[in-house]
Each structure stands twice: as C-alpha cells, then as structure tokens.
Amino acid sequence: MVRRASCLRCRTEVAESAKACGTCGFSLSLCEAIFPFEAPPLSLVIDPSRVVPPGIEKHLARPYKALRKRIPQVDICFCFVQLQHGYSVEEFAFWLFNTAPGADQSRAWNLLVTVDLLSGQLSLTSGYALEPFLVPESWEASLQELAACLGDGQWNEGLAGFLRDSRDLLSSACYVARRHAQAHQDAQSEAPRISEGSQYVTSPVRPSCIPPEQKEHHQPTKEPITTGP
Numbered sequence: 001m002v003r004r005a006s007c008l009r010c011r012t013e014v015a016e017s018a019k020a021c022g023t024c025g026f027s028l029s030l031c032e033a034i035f036p037f038e039a040p041p042l043s044l045v046i047d048p049s050r051v052v053p054p055g056i057e058k059h060l061a062r063p064y065k066a067l068r069k070r071i072p073q074v075d076i077c078f079c080f081v082q083l084q085h086g087y088s089v090e091e092f093a094f095w096l097f098n099t100a101p102g103a104d105q106s107r108a109w110n111l112l113v114t115v116d117l118l119s120g121q122l123s124l125t126s127g128y129a130l131e132p133f134l135v136p137e138s139w140e141a142s143l144q145e146l147a148a149c150l151g152d153g154q155w156n157e158g159l160a161g162f163l164r165d166s167r168d169l170l171s172s173a174c175y176v177a178r179r180h181a182q183a184h185q186d187a188q189s190e191a192p193r194i195s196e197g198s199q200y201v202t203s204p205v206r207p208s209c210i211p212p213e214q215k216e217h218h219q220p221t222k223e224p225i226t227t228g229p
C-alpha cells in the first residue's frame with residue numbers, strides 16, 4: 001500500500017515515499033535550501049531566538065508529566081520562531097521536524113507545534129506513525145485557544161492548557177490506533193501504549209487459590225441462571 005500525503009505547498013496528493021512533489025517540486029531538500037542553518041534538537045520548548053519567557057519549562061512540568069504518563073510513546077514539542085515575511089510556518093515546521101538531530105527513534109510518534117510569533121500562525125506536525133490517527137479538525141479549537149493566549153502574552157496558561165488538551169486528544173487518537181493495530185495484527189507492535197491507571201488493571205480470582213471446601217460452602221442453593229440454549 002502506498003501511503004499518500006498532500007504536498008505542503010500545492011496540496012496535490014503525493015506518495016509519502018516520494019522525494020519531491022511531482023506538481024510543484026516541493027521537497028525536503030528545497031526546505032533545506034530555504035532554511036540554510038542547523039536545526040535544533042527537538043525538546044519540549046524550542047526557542048532558537050530566545051523569545052519565550054524564562055522558566056516556562058518549570059510551569060509546564062506538571063501538565064507535561066501528566067501527558068507523558070498517559071501516553072509514554074508520544075512526545076510533544078513547541079517551537080517559537082519569528083519568520084521573515086514570505087516564509088511559511090508549515091514549511092519551516094516540516095524542515096525542523098525532519099532535520100532535527102537525534103530524534104530518529106522518537107520522530108515517528110512526535111508532535112510538533114510551531115508558532116510564528118510575527119504572523120501569529122501555528123502549524124501542527126506529527127510523525128508518520130501518529131499522523132494517520134490525528135483528526136486535524138479536533139485540534140483546531142485547541143490551536144486557536146493557544147494562539148489567542150500567546151497573542152495576549154499568556155504563555156503559561158496557553159501552553160499548559162494545550163498540553164492538557166493534547167492529553168485528551170492524543171488519548172482518543174491512541175485508542176483508535178490500538179483498535180486499528182488489533183484489527184491488523186501484523187502492525188500490533190506499532191500501537192501506542194496508553195497508561196490509564198486502573199482501567200487495564202484486573203485482579204483475577206484464581207480458582208486454584210480458593211480451597212474446595214470453602215468454594216462448596218459458598219455455593220448458591222438456587223438454580224443457576226443460564227443464558228441461551
């Protein structure tokens with residue numbers, strides 16, 4: 001099966017394995033020419049031009065930890081840039097996501113939110129493993145809320161709120177992914193694991209642990225209810 005994706009520039013459908021868009025020629029190497037610098041490594045807050053208020057990671061520690069605890073396989077990064085007029089935040093995000101060093105293991109399950117503070121535009125980029133399960137429409141409200149907060153200078157509120165929203169949105173995305181993987185057994189190893197506290201914890205009563213006498217003693221005297229023939 002050939003996975004399809006739409007070209008960032010002209011929106012034509014292209015095979016995901018294609019090196020360049022057959023219609024407009026857009027490619028990763030073109031992006032590398034547009035952004036001719038070294039990409040920073042992916043981390044919770046990527047702030048190459050030092051525009052983010054200092055100490056923000058401390059404020060985000062709790063919601064970030066909660067997100068990672070729920071879905072350990074998925075990681076999230078925020079990148080803040082001030083792009084010159086005419087540059088696309090989507091293309092920047094695509095370049096950063098694919099050229100950031102040291103992310104080869106985790107990139108497939110990464111989610112990157114890139115914010116251009118000059119244009120106010122946001123871009124959501126996800127790894128290939130996560131991408132098929134994200135419904136862009138369901139992220140729209142959270143992205144708009146984040147943009148509004150950042151526009152008002154409410155960094156902590158905006159980012160912490162987005163992390164909380166992400167936990168819910170990614171949880172449902174991962175449920176879909178798990179169901180998908182169960183339906184396609186061969187891909188099961190690709191399914192993200194969700195840590196959900198007691199939901200998956202069962203405490204089975206092992207029959208062998210119950211002494212036979214005690215079992216008999218507690219036998220109900222009335223006829224057992226049977227279902228079906």
Ligand SMILES: [Zn+2]
Pocket residue numbers: 007008009010011012021022023024025026
């Ligand atoms: Zn194109």
